[in-house]
Amino acid sequence: MSCPALPEGFDFTDPDVYQHRVPLPEFAQLRGTAPVWWNAQPHGIAGFGDDGYWVVTRHEDVKEVSTKPDLFSAHLNTSIIRFNAAMTRDQIDVQKLIMLNMDPPEHTRVRQIVQRGFTPRAIRALEDALRGRATRIVEAARAKGTGDFVTDIACELPLQAIAELIGVPQDDRARIFDWSNKMIAYDDPELAITEEVGTNAAMELISYAMNLAAARKECPAKDIVSRLVAAEDEGNLGSDEFGFFVLLLAVAGNETTRNAITHGMHAFLTHPDQWELYKRERPETAAEEIVRWATPVVAFQRTATQDTELGGAKIKQGQRVGIFYSSANNDPEVFDRPEVFDITRDPNPHLGFGGGGPHFCLGKSLAILEINLMFHALADAMPDISLAGDPRRLRSAWLNGVKELRVRYG
Template identity: 35%
Template sequence: MKPQYWFRWFSVQGLPRLVLRSQARRGHPFAQLMGGRQGFTDPYPLIEQLRAQGRLVKTPIAWASADHELVRAILRDNRFGVRANKNLDLPGPLVRLVERFPLPPNPVEPPSMLVIDPPEHTRMRRPVAAAFTPRAVARLRDRVESVTEELLEELPSGGSADLITAFAAQVPIAIISEMLGFPREDKQMFLNWGDAATPLLDIGISRRAHRTALDAMEVMNDYLDGHIERLRREPGENILSSLVTAGELDTYGLKATASLLMGAGFETTVNLIGNGVVQLLSHPDQLERLRAEPELWPNAVEEVLRIDAPVQTTARSALEDVEIAGIPLRKGNTVVVSLAGANRDPKVFEDPARFDVGRANAKDHLTFSSGVHVCLGASLARMEATYALRALFERFPDMRLAGAPRRRELFTLHGYERLPVRLGRSVRAPQATVV
């Protein structure tokens, strides 16, 4: 590992890792949630322990909340922002050390929209937003349908498959690759880069995972240099070509934006589709209801987003001294907001641990965040998942699990690494309709 990368790992990941592990051994639910195996296998009991401690809880490395009202308020409050190195209350000398050693362009470093505040955030977001308007997403519907049908044709009738690698990952990577003008034959590279880089969204990752992620980002950085140069010579009909020709972003900004769109446009939807398959196979009564009332499919996707959020958490830092829930926070204090916890707040959702595809207020979840940082691609993810899930279950009505699904060893991005199923017979069902 390059010396500057080691310093970054030690400052941003290594020290929090030591603190979290120490506190986890003492039984602190937040530390167990963020730094232990249960945090990615079954985080919800730990979230409920955290909720029981109060609406806003002081933890070993930050404040935390799983309260729906409070989480939503913080996300929408312009007195909070994302300007913090890894959103932790790091000592000043460590902050300056981190800033001395920037990483290659990536989703978790400025100028990525994920980690900058207005007005810079507004400048970076504006040219990208046009690709995710309702009209723009509607134009992608035909491609989502054709990609899904092609993948379903390749699944073996009467056979078995890992639905993550054979289906859930393939739908969003095909769409986002086309949106960025990437050749289809490069899809596997993007999948590999995503698997390597996504641990950077977590807190307290190992030095090995950090090194693997940075190696992947350096390779991706070189690839994007060449790709952007090709688009300058021969722009196509895709969002990255539009950004290149508009000239509003420099090359570094273009690469940061492309890497964010790759990650956000792919990882969230993979997890959403995989989580949806497991929920429906684990609740056959709900699947039967969808077969009887197919108009509920869009709401079923909202319920999956609520009950098993593909993005579990985010964080905000106070940009000034502020009082929240009667507790004074100082400028620079960080609040880790549990989106998954807010989605199961019993004050908002009746019987919140119950999976109910007909839940009237399922869409009140906060999985896609809120405020200025609300997810740009939320409508695209909803559309992809709604069509993919409905088409999958209509094509393979006898599908069942063929073993225990295996979770990814990640906390922030919550999904499955492996999802083995027996597909059963393939039938030609009426074509699904995205509502």
């Protein structure tokens, strides 16, 4: 297997890279020459006290890592592929209390409890309320004439959905937005968020959620929070577990969906034929293609629990393994012309919600519902929406984020 012709020192988790683009050409090089490739790093730069990680680029290999938690652990070094270099081991260990960073059987126990809030029946119960909210969000933005699509539209429905789901007063959604932004923005100097500010935001959100859980234990209501925490036994969450679950929702259920909606709008406006098709026919396949195209989470990681082999590479116990969804979702072995935004693409076995296995996204149905409702409302009320500037990207090592997208609301 040949060595890829990458610039010396290139790092697939360098936030400076993602501030400008997702490195799709470089991923393509790896898929063709070294699909599982060792990415050396300066010692400790990712916060783990090591010298690099494996880059997994092919669709089939990302799925293999995702579905073998006994070989590839989400818990040992967490699922987050890069922290700030100043992150301490104790700070990383706190992250392991989040479901995203658990392995079976503890992950299985927590997931079985929280999935009560994401049953088809639970999602259907939200649909009418969210449809009305999507319409009001779009109408309020249209009245402005021009604005930032991210703050005016894309962030609003995911936040309101979380508030609706867990019974948070809608007036508090701005606080959740602020907390979630601070938690993921430590790589972006423009946002002036230090590691300490991000940690404090996480603690404030957890405390807020724990207080909500305590109130529901004291006086249960007919909502998902009460069903999750009403009795602290093997079948329910403790207040602290609920707090970390809400923290996960604030990032996994807010940041990712809002970025999918933003990237989707930008894709439509730079592919006007697809926007015309969507307005005319509303294909059911559109939301899945938006997620594939956006791939809001560029990568997560696992840690090898023993020596193993993957894609011709010999991986040693304890080494980190990056599973790059952005590469897998552009694998030409799986997708015909992956570089084309095609809202009629079917089948579409993208890994935008994960590669399967125990960590497949619990909120997929809710995310697809939000994307559908948002673009239906946009197509109805703003058929002539247009770009007023280029997107300003988030500087992040693992999120394909957009900070601002200026538009004319047509």
